[in-house]
Amino acid sequence: MMFAVTAVAIMVIMALALIRAFMGPSVYDRILAVNMFGTKTVLFIAVLGFFAGRPDFLDIAMVYALINFIGVIAVLKFVERIAEEESADVDGKEN
Amino acid sequence: MEQVVDILSWLLLLAGSFLGISGAIGLFRFPDFYSRVHAASVTDTLCALLIISGLVLQAGFTLITVKLIIVLLFLWYTSPVASHALVKAAHYHGLKPLLSDSNEDEVKEEEVSSKS
Amino acid sequence: MPYITFIIISLTVFWLLLSGFWDNGLLLALGAVSVALVGYLTWQIERQHPTMLSTRILLLLPVFLVWLIGEIIKANIDVLKRIWFSGRYPVEPIMKSLPMSQKGALGKTIYANAITLTPGTVSVDVVGDRVLVHAVSAEGIAGLEEGEMDRRVTALEGKTT
Structure with missing residues (x-):
């Protein structure tokens, strides 16, 4: 029972984070919301493991925590490069 | 004894859920990107700590507890690095923070002095 | 080795x-x-890339972590108040560059990460001996300027060459 309540609460948090990711307004807001969605997924998997009586899920939660971090950093690098190219283009036109 | 532990973990899980939902609502109530980072960091730190401790109380002294603590450590090591990278990227690409009036001039001076 | x-x-x-x-x-x-x-x-x-990891840091880190958890709980309550009672506790973002007394890269990393991990303050950039901090209110900055976290991290770092 208590795990179900917690799982539902975490799902509400994830839904709110997703709405923020859709709303934006800047691309950094979106990445922030997606990062929060990912960390909540880790907690969700852990709670779900207890709810289903299968604590093996914790291994998946652990791997997910690391993949989420690497994914956010990778997306950030990508966005950064695009922003740099755009600003380089603007500079080129101005000169 | 067992009931005390159950009630305690109930309370921890509920408090963690409440904190998480508050952080998610803060994501909407705070005015700009830089403040929203603070709201998100509430859910990353204390919410995770409370929920994981609630689960630890349920698991008792087993390998599962060790794994839960490792999950928490991973979250706590990675979340500041991710938010720092995010804020730094936003700052470098000129996303202007919304600041209270007295602070605005100070930051401008700071930026001028650091660039020269 | x-x-x-x-x-x-x-x-x-x-x-x-x-x-x-x-x-x-x-x-x-x-x-x-x-x-x-x-x-x-x-x-x-x-x-x-030698890191000069000393056993001193490893032994002292748990003490620092326990203190840090206390700080995190206090800071969380502060940010919570700003989320739910935005009338009485307004959000007044502030950005300021603060001095840091750590010498080595590891000490600076620990300090900047501790600032970021505490809700209400985020380290934006580290240039030389100064860290640019964004805080949700002036109190967060004042708490950092008091310098207890800085002192503790410097004590943790000890003397590095």
């Missing part, structure tokens, strides 16, 4: 705790291979 010994021991403990099988020959052999591989790679990296 205290560093590589420490890596080997901690990786072995990590494998044993995660796998949970302590008497399965195949799994133990696979674990030994992984530990040897990661140990070798770490040793190669360490030779090119």
Whole structure:
């Protein structure tokens, strides 16, 4: 029972984070919301493991925590490069 | 004894859920990107700590507890690095923070002095 | 080689705790291979980029972590008040560059990460001996300017050359 309540609460948090990711307004807001969605997924998997009586899920939660971090950093690098190219283009036109 | 532990973990899980939902609502109530980072960091730190401790109380002294603590450590090591990278990227690409009036001039001076 | 010994021991403990099988020959052999591989790679990296990890930091880190958790709980309550009672506790973002007294890269990293991990303050950039901090209110900055966290991290770092 208590795990179900917690799982539902975490799902509400994830839904709110997703709405923020859709709303934006800047691309950094979106990445922030997606990062929060990912960390909540880790907690969700852990709670779900207890709810289903299968604590093996914790291994998946652990791997997910690391993949989420690497994914956010990778997306950030990508966005950064695009922003740099755009600003380089603007500079080129101005000169 | 067992009931005390159950009630305690109930309370921890509920408090963690409440904190998480508050952080998610803060994501909407705070005015700009830089403040929203603070709201998100509430859910990353204390919410995770409370929920994981609630689960630890349920698991008792087993390998599962060790794994839960490792999950928490991973979250706590990675979340500041991710938010720092995010804020730094936003700052470098000129996303202007919304600041209270007295602070605005100070930051401008700071930026001028650091660039020269 | 205290560093590589420490890596080997901690990786072995990590494998044993995660796998949970302590008497399965195949799994133990696979674990030994992984530990040897990661140990070798770490040793190669360490030779090119020495980190000067001291045992002092490892021993003192738990004390610092316990203190940090207390700080995190206090800061969380403060941000919570700003979320729910935005009338009485307004959000007044502020950005300021603060001095930091750590000398080594590791000390600076720990300090900047501790600032970010505490809700209400985020370290934006580290330039030389100064860290640019964004805070949700002036009180957060005042708490950092008081310098207790700075002192504690410097004590943790100790004397590095």
